[in-house]
Amino acid sequence: MSAWSKDEQSGVGETDRARFSALNRAYEERFGHIFIVCAAGRSADDLLSALERRLQHQAEEELHEAAEEQRKITRLRLAKLIP
Numbered sequence: 803m804s805a806w807s808k809d810e811q812s813g814v815g816e817t818d819r820a821r822f823s824a825l826n827r828a829y830e831e832r833f834g835h836i837f838i839v840c841a842a843g844r845s846a847d848d849l850l851s852a853l854e855r856r857l858q859h860q861a862e863e864e865l866h867e868a869a870e871e872q873r874k875i876t877r878l879r880l881a882k883l884i885p
Contacts, residue, residue: 837853837856
């Protein structure tokens with residue numbers, strides 16, 4: 803699975819990693835869990851924008867969106883397993 807995850811996040815370059823790291827810490831402090839997003843096919847700028855936008859959510863709204871992102875990831879990975 804880690805190889806899939808790395809491939810799905812390939813749009814993130816080293817220059818964006820520090821910004822992601824800071825925003826991820828803020829997200830985890832605010833919501834008590836890691837930021838989850840279906841990163842496949844998305845640019846680093848798009849992912850950073852999504853993280854910044856979702857930091858503004860209320861807890862219930864964010865939990866719903868995080869669950870939807872997990873659903874997308876699961877479907878993507880199942881499609882890789884089941885031709």
